[in-house]
Amino acid sequence: MAACLDVFTTSLHPKGFDAVFDWYYPLPQVKFQGMRSLLCMIQLALCVTSLHAGQPNILFIAIDDLNDWVGPLKGHPQVQTPHMDKLAQRGTVFTNAHCQAPLCNASRTSLMTGLRPSTTGIYGLAPWFRQVQSLKERVTLPQYLKRHGYHTYTTGKVYHGGYPPQPERKDEYDHWGPAAGVGARPEAKLVTTPFGNHPLVDWGTFPHRDEDKGDWKVADWAIQTLEEKPEEPFFLSVGFFLPHVPCYATQKWFDLYPPQSLQMPNLRPQDREDTPFFSWYLHWSLPEPRLGWLQREGEWQSLVRAYLASVSFVDSQVGRVVDAVERAGYRDNTIVVLWSDHGWHLGEKDITGKNSLWDRSTRVPLIFAGPGVAQSSRCHRPAELLDLYPTLADLAGLPAPSGLEGHSLLPQLRDAEAPRTWPAITTHNHDNHGVRSERWRYIRYADGSEELYDMQQDPMEWHNLASDPSLESIKQEHARFLPPSSAKPAPGSRHRILTYEDGVPTWEGAVINPGDAIPFE
Numbered sequence: 001m002a003a004c005l006d007v008f009t010t011s012l013h014p015k016g017f018d019a020v021f022d023w024y025y026p027l028p029q030v031k032f033q034g035m036r037s038l039l040c041m042i043q044l045a046l047c048v049t050s051l052h053a054g055q056p057n058i059l060f061i062a063i064d065d066l067n068d069w070v071g072p073l074k075g076h077p078q079v080q081t082p083h084m085d086k087l088a089q090r091g092t093v094f095t096n097a098h099c100q101a102p103l104c105n106a107s108r109t110s111l112m113t114g115l116r117p118s119t120t121g122i123y124g125l126a127p128w129f130r131q132v133q134s135l136k137e138r139v140t141l142p143q144y145l146k147r148h149g150y151h152t153y154t155t156g157k158v159y160h161g162g163y164p165p166q167p168e169r170k171d172e173y174d175h176w177g178p179a180a181g182v183g184a185r186p187e188a189k190l191v192t193t194p195f196g197n198h199p200l201v202d203w204g205t206f207p208h209r210d211e212d213k214g215d216w217k218v219a220d221w222a223i224q225t226l227e228e229k230p231e232e233p234f235f236l237s238v239g240f241f242l243p244h245v246p247c248y249a250t251q252k253w254f255d256l257y258p259p260q261s262l263q264m265p266n267l268r269p270q271d272r273e274d275t276p277f278f279s280w281y282l283h284w285s286l287p288e289p290r291l292g293w294l295q296r297e298g299e300w301q302s303l304v305r306a307y308l309a310s311v312s313f314v315d316s317q318v319g320r321v322v323d324a325v326e327r328a329g330y331r332d333n334t335i336v337v338l339w340s341d342h343g344w345h346l347g348e349k350d351i352t353g354k355n356s357l358w359d360r361s362t363r364v365p366l367i368f369a370g371p372g373v374a375q376s377s378r379c380h381r382p383a384e385l386l387d388l389y390p391t392l393a394d395l396a397g398l399p400a401p402s403g404l405e406g407h408s409l410l411p412q413l414r415d416a417e418a419p420r421t422w423p424a425i426t427t428h429n430h431d432n433h434g435v436r437s438e439r440w441r442y443i444r445y446a447d448g449s450e451e452l453y454d455m456q457q458d459p460m461e462w463h464n465l466a467s468d469p470s471l472e473s474i475k476q477e478h479a480r481f482l483p484p485s486s487a488k489p490a491p492g493s494r495h496r497i498l499t500y501e502d503g504v505p506t507w508e509g510a511v512i513n514p515g516d517a518i519p520f521e
Contacts, residue, residue, distance in 0.1 A: 055149065055233040055396050056371050057334040059325055061318060062158050062237065064104065064180075064244040065354065067343035068363045069311055075363075078263055080256050080312050083319030084367065087338060091369025092377040092413050098424035098436050099342040099385050102354040102361040103496060105160035106428075107341040107385065112140045112159065114389040114404035117427045118483040120490065127492035128163045139401070141389045142173055142235055148398050151231040156180045156218035156239035173237070175230075177221035180241045181214035182248065191299060194521040198287035202246035203306035205254050210313065213248075215240045219317040223324040233396075238321055243310035243344070245288075253309035262305055265347050266460060267291075272350055274464040276449035279356070281498055282428050284507040285519045288353030293521055304346050335370035335395050339385060348460070355496060357434035357443045357451075358461050362426040368413055371395075379416035382424040382436055383409055423481050429498040431486040435478040442478035446500040450475065 068075030072088040073095060100110040101117045109115075109122045109129045115138075122129055129135045142152045155177025162179075164172050182200075189197070190204035210216055222238045230236065242249070272279070294300035318338065325334055341364070345351045348360045355361065366383055369375075372395050386406030393401050394410040411418035423437040431446035441461065443451040450466040452475055465471055489497050498507055505512045 055398075057233050057330055058145070058150075058235045058392060058396070059321070059334055059336045060158075060235065060237040060392075061321065061336065061338040062108075062156070062239040063314055063318075063338070063340045063365070064157055064239070064241050065342065065344045066243055066311065066314070066340035066365060067346075067360060068365065069308065070315075070365050072367060073363075073365060076263070076308065078257060078261075079308055081315040083315045083322065084338065084365070087318070087322060087336060087369055088367050089376050091336070091367055091373045091375060092379055092416060094366040094379050094381075094383040094409070094412070096380050096424070096436065096438065097339075097364055097366035097383040097385070098362040098426055099340075099364050100426060102342040102356060102426060102428050104157075104341055105163070108158070108160050111339075111341075111385045111388055112142070113138050114141070114386065114401065114406055116386065116405050116425070116483060118430070118433070118486040119405065121430075121487035121493070123427075123429045123489055124493045124497045125160065125495035127490060127494075128165065129490075130164065130168065131492055132490045140172065141392065142237065143171075144389070144393065144398075144401055145235045145396070146174065148396070150233050150235045150396075151175075152235045152237075153177070153222075153225055153230060154237040154239070155221045155225075156215070156237075157241055158237045158239040175225075177225070178214075178217050180218065180239055182241065182246060183214035183217065184208035184212035185246070185248065191302075193287065193289050194293055195285065195287045195289070195519070200245050201287045201289070203248070203303050205249060205251050205306075205309070208248075208250060210250055210316075213242075213313070215242055215314055215317050219320045222321045226321075226324045226328045226330065229328070240314045240317055242314045243307050247303070247306035247310045249306065249309040249313045253313045254305060256312055257305050257308045259301060259305060262301060262308075264301060264304060267347055268460065268462045271348075271462060275349070275451060276445055276447075278445040278447050278449050278505075279443075279451075280518050281445075281500075281505050281507060281512065282357070282432060283351055283353065283355040284498070284512065286353055286355065286496070288351070290520050291347040291350045291352070294347065294352070300347060303352065307344070307346060331370075333371060335368065335373070335392070337369075337388065337392070338365060338367045339388065340364040341385070355428060357426055357428055357432065359436070359441065359455070359459075362424075362434060362436065368409075372410075373413045374416065377413075377416045379409075379412045380438060381412055381416075381418075381420040382422065382438060383412070383420075384422075384424045423478065425481060425483070427483065427486070429496075430488055431500065432498075433482050433486075435481050437478060440474060440478060442475055444479065444482060447503070 069079045071081040071085040072093045099107045101107045105125045152173045153175040154173040157180030186206040189202045193201045343361045390408040394408045426434040435442045441453045451464045452466040453461045
């Protein structure tokens, strides 16, 4: 700071502060402390400004329910995501990135607080984490950046649903744009679905315009914010809703995926035969339909097509916002990070939706681009969404935040081959964990049952090797990364909550009895 003051005063007079003071007030009787204090305040303000001048802006793009069906991850051979492809060419793609929870609220809470679900006890769609006593004063990523001079903006779905409550919003971000939403909807659901015909579980097309969709309006606000030159350095969070259900898109996006040539997910019949029965408890009774129902009703292909169409539409909105960064002249000083909160099954393991500990549910796009990031780079080391908080602090040149459970990805952003000690860990409800290394996926459920997959030889996770005694050392090597303890659900937990006490599983408050049939419809 002293050096900064010297630079300022020397710019006015070669002899520095005292000479400047004498220059303005040469007579001793008019020298007074107020002038010295004023100059100090001016110098301090200019010094703080100069310190922030070198900090990069951050564009933080969140996409809901987006699995690895994007061009940079090659999860589906026909997917068209030219804007994400272009962003990936500008930066680094993490090909083995995973969420900390396969559910919106739990995943986003973990990312924003820098804590694992097993630490917070946030596993369901409720509560808002500030309602938990131990988390009331937790400094989130946007709050941390604000404390270090950033101006924070947000629009769309960054936190889950309606969180934070309206009175608390200014505590989390400075400026708020439109909330996430579906936008245009048909007069009635297009598909009548099992498990209660949930209003959001729907897919297909109907006459409407792209401009009428919620994600278009979110992108509009972000673009307008950039065009109006936000205060710098800025942290602009943009959360897109699609491809979350309902998967509605206009016809032009469906036309990218003609049904007669559409490639369907590669499945193995009876794929659940070698998985523990406990794995069903994680998605025991949900509004998302099972594969068998989709096949019987002739809806499997239409859902896959609608999901792909939604992915391509949201890619176009990513492109609109990233292009606006360039038009506004921010490209060279803006870090762009794109991520999804978790994946989504489209028939794999006999289910649709999330809520599993397999790759289809945990693997997510994670792309960084901008200053300090290697270009056209692909990193195969395990990465976690939990790592975003410390990574962005590193890229911004800020002090390392304390109390985080993730690890900075800066070494891998500079060199994709840089070693990394930690695997990626996903938790869904208490004591159910998946550990993903470069080669293996290890799963341990609350009842102690296990799965193990060789992801190089068996990327579809078709062959559970957990019972192979020759691989016991592999299991032990991965088990040492399991969280040492797993908090029970936080007070107020609701929606998709599974507990396991004294050998009794309870799903959303109802005991699952021995012999209960798996709900398929």
